[in-house]
Amino acid sequence: MAIDHQRPGFDPLAVDTRQLRAPGAFGAIAGEAFDTSPGPLALRALGRGLDPVFDRLGAPTGEEDRLLDAEEANALYGIDGAVAFDRPIRKRHAIERNAIKRREIIRRDIADRADVNGATRLAFSFAGALADPLNVAISFLPAAWIARGGIAARGAT
Numbered sequence: 341m342a343i344d345h346q347r348p349g350f351d352p353l354a355v356d357t358r359q360l361r362a363p364g365a366f367g368a369i370a371g372e373a374f375d376t377s378p379g380p381l382a383l384r385a386l387g388r389g390l391d392p393v394f395d396r397l398g399a400p401t402g403e404e405d406r407l408l409d410a411e412e413a414n415a416l417y418g419i420d421g422a423v424a425f426d427r428p429i430r431k432r433h434a435i436e437r438n439a440i441k442r443r444e445i446i447r448r449d450i451a452d453r454a455d456v457n458g459a460t461r462l463a464f465s466f467a468g469a470l471a472d473p474l475n476v477a478i479s480f481l482p483a484a485w486i487a488r489g490g491i492a493a494r495g496a497t
Contacts, residue, residue: 368448369461370464370465372447372451372465377472379474380472408425408434413431413434417437417438419441
């Protein structure tokens with residue numbers, strides 16, 4: 341998905357042409373891999389999941405905790421074809437979804453225009469995924485279960 345440079349509010353300085361070289365592409369591709377890893381995803385989900393708990397405890401609320409209806413959220417934080425809200429959402433979560441999608445769009449644009457081949461993209465993505473310790477730990481689970489099953493099968497014969 342390329343950035344629509346004609347879209348109102350587009351910041352032409354957001355994508356510096358220096359980012360199109362390998363180091364910038366590394367940052368874009370590895371950053372996207374990290375942002376979509378289990379650790380950051382779980383932390384964001386945990387934050388959203390704790391809202392009802394804080395509400396019941398009577399935690400102080402501010403402007404960021406205000407509930408926006410879907411129409412207002414779309415007007416303020418929606419991105420055509422990328423971020424849409426179909427139900428009420430807290431303002432801070434709408435801001436977060438908008439920011440995550442904007443980073444994704446910019447990173448994808450940098451990665452698409454960068455002069456790197458598929459193997460290099462895979463290596464950059466792998467490096468970004470390794471930055472999440474939860475992702476690394478989860479990757480060993482299938483191997484542990486397979487090994488455990490093999491050991492159990494050998495013991496049964």
